[in-house]
Amino acid sequence: MRKNTIDIITLGCSKNLVDSERLIRQLELNGYHVTHDSENPQGEIAVVNTCGFIADAQEESVNMILELCQAKEEGRVKRVYVMGCLSQRFMKELGHEIPQVDKFYGKFDWTELLSDLGKVYQHERQYERSLTTPKHYAYLKISEGCDRHCAYCAIPLITGRHQSRSMEDIVAEVEHLVSKGVKEFQLIAQELTYYGMDLYGEQKIAELVERISEVKGVKWIRLHYAYPMNFPWELLKVIREKKNVCKYLDIALQHISTKVLANMQRHVNKEDTYELIERVRKEVPDIALRTTLMVGFPGEGEAEFEELKEFVRWAKFDRMGAFAYSEEEGTPAQKKFKDEVSEEIKQQRLNELMNLQQSISAEVQAQKVGKILKVIIDRKEGEYYVGRTEYDSPEVDPEVLIPVNNGTLRRGCFYDVEIVDSDDFDLFGKIHI
Numbered sequence: 001m002r003k004n005t006i007d008i009i010t011l012g013c014s015k016n017l018v019d020s021e022r023l024i025r026q027l028e029l030n031g032y033h034v035t036h037d038s039e040n041p042q043g044e045i046a047v048v049n050t051c052g053f054i055a056d057a058q059e060e061s062v063n064m065i066l067e068l069c070q071a072k073e074e075g076r077v078k079r080v081y082v083m084g085c086l087s088q089r090f091m092k093e094l095g096h097e098i099p100q101v102d103k104f105y106g107k108f109d110w111t112e113l114l115s116d117l118g119k120v121y122q123h124e125r126q127y128e129r130s131l132t133t134p135k136h137y138a139y140l141k142i143s144e145g146c147d148r149h150c151a152y153c154a155i156p157l158i159t160g161r162h163q164s165r166s167m168e169d170i171v172a173e174v175e176h177l178v179s180k181g182v183k184e185f186q187l188i189a190q191e192l193t194y195y196g197m198d199l200y201g202e203q204k205i206a207e208l209v210e211r212i213s214e215v216k217g218v219k220w221i222r223l224h225y226a227y228p229m230n231f232p233w234e235l236l237k238v239i240r241e242k243k244n245v246c247k248y249l250d251i252a253l254q255h256i257s258t259k260v261l262a263n264m265q266r267h268v269n270k271e272d273t274y275e276l277i278e279r280v281r282k283e284v285p286d287i288a289l290r291t292t293l294m295v296g297f298p299g300e301g302e303a304e305f306e307e308l309k310e311f312v313r314w315a316k317f318d319r320m321g322a323f324a325y326s327e328e329e330g331t332p333a334q335k336k337f338k339d340e341v342s343e344e345i346k347q348q349r350l351n352e353l354m355n356l357q358q359s360i361s362a363e364v365q366a367q368k369v370g371k372i373l374k375v376i377i378d379r380k381e382g383e384y385y386v387g388r389t390e391y392d393s394p395e396v397d398p399e400v401l402i403p404v405n406n407g408t409l410r411r412g413c414f415y416d417v418e419i420v421d422s423d424d425f426d427l428f429g430k431i432h433i
Helices: 014-029 055-073 085-089 091-097 112-116 155-159 167-179 205-213 234-241 258-263 270-283 302-315 332-336 343-366
Strands: 002-010 033-036 043-050 079-084 137-141 184-188 220-226 245-251 288-295 319-324 372-381 384-388 400-403 414-422 427-431
Touching: 002 014, 014 033, 014 043, 014 079, 014 112, 014 137, 014 184, 033 043, 043 055, 043 085, 055 079, 055 085, 079 085, 085 091, 085 155, 137 167, 167 205, 184 205, 205 220, 205 234, 234 245, 234 270, 258 270, 270 288, 270 302, 288 302, 288 343, 302 343, 319 343, 343 414, 372 400, 372 427, 400 414
Parallel strands: 002 033, 002 043, 043 079, 137 184, 184 220, 220 245, 245 288, 288 319, 400 427
Antiparallel strands: 372 384, 372 414, 384 400, 414 427
């Protein structure tokens, strides 16, 4: 056990990661040594930043808490603290079930941890972060909460209403991160396209992205978690015309059946969704689209699932993730619908959908062979340098593999790479001379 050392473990999404990075910085400002996601936590204190989105994520969080409590009982850790979404949602129940935890904090009150440790939370430096990502890219959280109230989603129960950060605040953070060497920004929020409604009375995401793009030193901006209803069309002009805004859009569609979408309370229908995809690709012809879909939601029979597969065949998404519906306590779906699709059928549909996407991904990737693409290098791994194009976000998307015998490449630098081969997901390239 190392004195004055705190281990932080982050579970769930990149929004949680940003919170962990802010906490790490505050702890460091108060004299602590902090490690992140250590395989073998050895500090006096362990902090788990939990996810509470779906059942699998909740189970992972609980297992991690129990593992650290076991370490505490064995004398390998002195104290265990828990924060994040699961803690916010089930604080009373968790406290009763796992009394070995020294204290549970909510999604937004984890700042109390500093005072509980006898330290001072420095509010004037609240947006400073110690990056856990490679120093050339960072996640940029532009808002908290969500006003959408999709039937299946517990996030509004956890995070509350949408709260945008001011443009000035966000741009100042970008400038600070650029001064520390960050070149690439992944803009994240629970709902990106709603940005500004609470502060300015209208959607301001296009203006925000444009202002960030004008900060000297920003090389790439990538957009995550857009919403299909009331899509801000002016954003497409910014994506098309600003060279440092990646031709990339992550927009969670969830389904295509009008019946299922209505049950989900998504406020869009099948026709709206097809028109949205067509218009986005018409206005930004070379854009990479990423989406997330759900199978097994109440109302999805075989006919609705066939609709979904047909849509995926038509859309040919560059990137696609999917998950099976799980009933979440307190959500409109849990109150209104019976979880009627068996777990076995859900898994079958999920496998079928992802197998379909795998063949589409292979086709999409093969079309890039012979092209010269701009690639940023993330790391060296075995016999390859591993990088990404503007069409690839860290952690979730395919990568570009370049043999190390191509020469010495530097992490965080851009190179023109000729794509020479592909598989179902990744690309293989060589430096273009």
